[in-house]
Amino acid sequence: xxxxxxxxxxxxxxxxxxxxxxxxxxxxxxxxxxxxxxxxxxxxxxxxxxxxxxxxxxxxxxxxxxxxxxxxxxxxxxxxxxxxxxxxxxxxxxxxxxxxxxxxxxxxxxxxxxxxxxxxxxxxxxxxxxxxxxxxxxxxxxxxxxxxxxxxxxxxxx
Numbered sequence: 001x002x003x004x005x006x007x008x009x010x011x012x013x014x015x016x017x018x019x020x021x022x023x024x025x026x027x028x029x030x031x032x033x034x035x036x037x038x039x040x041x042x043x044x045x046x047x048x049x050x051x052x053x054x055x056x057x058x059x060x061x062x063x064x065x066x067x068x069x070x071x072x073x074x075x076x077x078x079x080x081x082x083x084x085x086x087x088x089x090x091x092x093x094x095x096x097x098x099x100x101x102x103x104x105x106x107x108x109x110x111x112x113x114x115x116x117x118x119x120x121x122x123x124x125x126x127x128x129x130x131x132x133x134x135x136x137x138x139x140x141x142x143x144x145x146x147x148x149x150x151x152x153x154x155x156x157x158x
């Protein structure tokens with residue numbers, strides 16, 4: 001049986017006092033430490049999230065920078081290729097003009113040479129005919145002599 005006496009009352013008071021003392025001196029400091037730990041962990045997670053976001057942003061900027069560099073490289077290659085093609089075309093056109101000029105000069109010189117040779121040939125033929133005519137006029141006219149003069153003329157004409 002349960003007796004209700006003063007000891008029971010003291011026991012209840014002692015238990016309550018112990019509970020308060022334990023709560024005040026043990027549980028509250030432990031809770032404060034745990035709360036601080038939670039805050040530290042939360043701040044570490046927040047810091048980690050911030051660093052992750054910064055890393056992702058940096059990665060995006062890096063990828064965009066690489067993309068821009070690649071585009072710039074392609075643009076410059078295309079520009080250099082176009083410039084080289086235009087320079088090539090210009091050089092080909094210049095060479096073509098020079099070759100046309102050389103060919104025209106060579107044709108003109110060949111035609112002048114041909115004209116000179118024709119004049120010389122005409123002059124020689126004229127000289128031969130003049131000599132032959134002179135011999136015919138000065139010589140006696142007989143058939144044997146005419147034949148001989150004609151043969152000599154042909155030999156000299158060759």
